[in-house]
Amino acid sequence: MALDVALNIFRAIGEETRLRIMVLLSRGELTVSEITSILGQSQPRVSRHLKILADAGLVERHREGAWMFYRTTADAGDNDEPPRQAVLRAVWDMAKADDRILARDSDRFDQVRVARAAQAAAYFEENAGEWNRLRNLHLPEQDIEARILDIVGSNPVDLFIDMGTGTGRMLEIFAPLYSSAVGYDLSPEMLAIARANLDQAKIAHAQVRHGDIFSLPLEASTADVVCIHQVLHFLGDPGAAVAEGARLLKTGGRLIISDFAPHDLEFLREEHAHRRLGFSDAEVSDWCATSKLKLTQVETLSPISADKQRLTVKIWRCE
Ligand SMILES: C[S@@+](CC[C@H](N)C(=O)[O-])C[C@H]1O[C@@H](n2cnc3c(N)ncnc32)[C@H](O)[C@@H]1O
CATH class of the missing domain: 3.40.50.150 (Vaccinia Virus protein VP39)
Known part of the structure; x- marks a missing residue:
C-alpha cells in the first residue's frame, strides 16, 4: 500500500465526527438522514464527512431510490490492507468503550432503530386484516x-x-x-x-x-x-x-x-x-x-x- 493511501485512512479517522460515524456504522447500516439526526449535525456537513470516509475506503455507500445507505466496509480479516484493518478493529473496540459521547450516540442509534420498527409495526397493525x-x-x-x-x-x-x-x-x-x-x-x-x-x-x-x-x-x-x-x-x-x-x-x-x-x-x-x-x-x-x-x-x-x-x-x- 502506498504511503498516501495509508495517510488518507489515518486522516479520515482522525477527526471526532468521523470517528463517531464509524463507531455508529459498526453497529449497523444507516441512511444519511438517520446519521444526521443521531449526530445533530447538518446534512451537508455529515455528507462531507461521509465522503472522506468513503474515499479512504472505510465506508461503502449504496443508493436505493432517494435513499443513500452507508455501512463500514466489510473485510477486516487477515487479507485486508493493514492500516484499514487496524482502523476497523480500533473502531470495533471503540464501540465497546465507556465514553459519554459514544454512549449518547449509541442511545440515539437505538431510538432510530425503535422508531423504524414502530413505523413498520404500525403499518402491520393497520393492515393485518388486509394482508392476504x-x-x-x-x-x-x-x-x-x-x-x-x-x-x-x-x-x-x-x-x-x-x-x-x-x-x-x-x-x-x-x-x-x-x-x-x-x-x-x-x-x-x-x-x-x-x-x-x-x-x-x-x-x-x-x-x-x-x-x-x-x-x-x-x-x-x-x-x-x-x-x-x-x-x-x-x-x-x-x-x-x-x-x-x-x-x-x-x-x-x-x-x-x-x-x-x-x-x-x-x-x-x-x-x-x-x-x-x-x-x-x-x-x-x-x-x-x-x-x-x-x-x-x-x-x-x-x-x-x-x-x-x-x-x-x-x-x-x-x-
Ligand atoms: C410483509 S409481512 C410478511 C408475512 C408473511 N411472511 C407472508 O409472506 O405473508 C412481514 C411480517 O414481518 C413481521 N416483522 C417485521 N419485523 C419483524 C421482527 N423484527 N420480528 C418478527 N416479525 C417481524 C411483520 O409484523 C409482518 O407480519
Missing part, C-alpha cells in the same frame, strides 16, 4: 407458492421455522411437509390472524409465537427449513435476520428467502413501510457467505403484465 389481499398485489400468489414448494424439495422436514410469519401463510402451504413448525412475528394483530387461519385450516402441528426475528428463543442448529418470506425489505438490518436464520439451521438444512428484486418504486416506502427497494443476488449471496452458507439456487419470477408497478419476486435457496 396486499400480498397478492405483486404476482399471483399461487405461482410464487408453487415455486417455493418446488425449491424446498420433498426431503422430510422435522422442524420448519417461519420468520416474520404474518398471517401464517407459509405455515399453511408447508404443512404437509413438516412434522412441526413455529412461526414468529412481532405483531399481535398478525399473530391473531395467523392463529385463526391455522385453526380454520385444521393445522395442529404448527404454532405461532411472539418473537423478534433478530433473536429468536431457539437453540442453534435445530431447524431443517427456515423461511423468510417477504420480510427483509421492512428491516433495518436484513443481513442480521439472515444470520439469525442461518444460526437456526441444522447441517444440511435449507434457508429459503423470498423478496423483491431491486426496483425503484419509492412510494412503497411512504405507503407500505418498505425500507429497502429489493435485493440483488450478490447482496443475498454476501449475507449467506457471512453466515457460512452457500446460495445454491435463485429463482426469478417476473410479472406477466407490463404494469410498471408490478415487481419481480426472487426466491433464494441457501444451504
